[in-house]
Amino acid sequence: MTDVRVVVADDQVLVRGSFRLLIDHTPGLVCVGEAGTGREAVEVVRRERPDVVLMDIRMPDMDGIEATREICQGFPRVETQVLVLTTFDLKEYVLGALRAGAQGFLMKEALPDELIAGIRHVAAGGRLLGPTAQERLIDAYVEMPERQVVPLPHITGREREVLLLVARGLSNDQIAADLGVSMSTVKTHINRLLAKFDGRDRSHLVIAAYEGGLR
Structure with a gap:
């Protein structure tokens, strides 16, 4: 089977390095690029055409939601899935990411096994919402x-x-x-x-x- 090709987009170097280390030490996954801004994430995806992007939301130059929109809606021939990872579980982020085309939404505090399973799940075309993201969707509905x-x-x-x-x-x-x-x-x-x-x-x-x- 072909390895799942992953790009890591996060403005914190240590966070990117940790995710890359986890991915590269997991059989069947390989990290093919990194990005420190939303703009860089779009450029790396255009160049590498990965299967999955791990996308932070709060990044300089272009935030993760706008980068997700450009990737999911701006590249019709690039079949890249976006899995949003963030430390902020605001309902606006959950709704914004899903509307932009993200396939999944997880908190960065997720366990390594949960993250790896999430990458594989969205790479296969599935959708993934962590428990907190589901709660935020409900909250958004109730407070509408x-x-x-x-x-x-x-x-x-x-x-x-x-x-x-x-x-x-x-x-x-x-x-x-x-x-x-x-x-x-x-x-x-x-x-x-x-x-x-x-x-x-x-x-x-x-x-x-x-x-x-x-x-």
Whole structure:
């Protein structure tokens, strides 16, 4: 199997060095570049075309969210996934990173095994949200000002109920119990919602509810 090629973007030299050491000593992973600013991250990705970028948010010249947007939306022929790593778990960062196209969001305090698993997961096309990031999405939904409303695609009354419960953080089991339906019915509704919102996972549904003004 081909090694997963990783670029590390962080403005702290010691942090970059630690991540690079971990990556290069993990079978199946290889660090192919480093960047100390968001602008450098974009340039390294354009040159190296890695599988994954570990992206810090607070960097000079261009922050990690803008760099993520340029990488994910500006290079249509570069299939690079972005895994955001930060010490700041602000809901604005979580929402901003996901909207920009990031595949994952983890805190820097994650254990080495969690980080390695996260890299492999997003490299394979999966999405990853650490527990804190999921909490921030829920917080953003709960605290949403009434004025932040965008049109929703057509959804049925039942789909609206399911979307609302997903946004409130309920699991499939809890949604089934709350609505008095089967697990398979809940999964069917969630799959239909994902298709209508062109989403890959529950985080997209939380954002859709947040932006659509559901309460």
